Amino acid sequence: MYTTYNPLIMIETSAIRIEKTTQSRINELDENNIPFGRLYSDHMFLADYKDGQWQDLRIVPYQNISLSPANSALHYGITIFEGLKAYRNKDGEVVVFRPEANAKRLNISAERMCIPAVPEGLFMEALNELLKIDASWVPSAPGTALYVRPFVFGMDEYIGIRPSENFRFMIITGPVGSYYTKPVRVKIETKFSRAFEGGTGFAKAGGNYAASLYPARLAQKMGFDQLIWTDGKTHQYIEESGTMNVMFMIDDVLITAPTSGTILKGITRDSVLTIAREWGVKVEERPVAVAEVVAAAKEGRLKEAFGVGTAATIAPIATIGYEDEVYDLPAADDSFFSRKILKQLSGIRSGEIADKHGWIYKI
Structure with a gap:
């Protein structure tokens, strides 16, 4: 009953x-x-x-x-x-x-x-x-x-x-199986928009995804796997990817855009940020300027970038394209935060690591 x-x-x-x-x-x-x-x-x-x-x-x-x-x-x-x-x-x-x-x-x-x-x-x-x-x-x-x-x-x-x-x-x-079988190549989108303030960007509504398909197809023809969407008004700030929230490790600081009316409140995102803070990692949830990410990539301060979401779980980003430039990121190894957090989440799910947050529901 x-x-x-x-x-x-x-x-x-x-x-x-x-x-x-x-x-x-x-x-x-x-x-x-x-x-x-x-x-x-x-x-x-x-x-x-x-x-x-x-x-x-x-x-x-x-x-x-x-x-x-x-x-x-x-x-x-x-x-x-x-x-x-x-x-x-x-x-x-x-x-x-x-x-x-x-x-x-x-x-x-x-x-x-x-x-x-x-x-x-x-x-x-x-x-x-x-x-x-x-x-x-x-x-x-x-x-x-x-x-x-x-x-x-x-x-x-x-x-x-x-x-x-x-x-x-x-x-x-x-x-x-795996949504992505290898680190992904992403393109920062500066022409098309996924969502606007006051719209439905924060909701998992079917139309949001339908509207993203054409720009994503154009990017795929250029050799990219996914887009990184920017704000619809100025295209100066990072929002999220087509299938996941996005995080950047710049100078040992984990940075991600705050959830808002245009960004989905990811459950994997919240889990990653929760664990990162417990580990003592400096976390900043704030507007992330495209110029900041590009400058960090040029200067070698962008240590890693990755997507977080249910389908992909943790998806390392290998390449970021912006305008006519392409920036290759260091290949991930076991010292990378993204690798460590993936291992942690996998351990919690498998029962090999204690679930102190009550995240696991047994059938």
């Missing part, structure tokens, strides 16, 4: 309805060759928001869904999502890293997009039950995980600009 509820009132309801697949596809999983975002587990969770409350909670076999051609999410981008990972620890147990933080952030996005809140109890119960059923899909090979994608989208059949009244909350999962 668990609770679900409308945005304001908790209501007692029956357990999640479960329909298990009659034929598992687990034989498709090769832990030594897992493409990112291509393979999905046997089951998925669904709930529908109608008449002011979340209802019809169910776990069913992974399958296509039916939508009206007039679906509001298709036409107006009324959709938000989260991303988190489940791992197998040293004892073979399935654990999830900071899922409560994802539940909270989903609702921050929901408020901005006129979507009803998904109660944290519902989020956690759905996650727990789904991962119990598909526990065999959680890989154990080094560098692998089960990626978890919760998302909510409008379900109204209405061609007109207004908030949707009906919604669907879903969770799908799939085994993944």
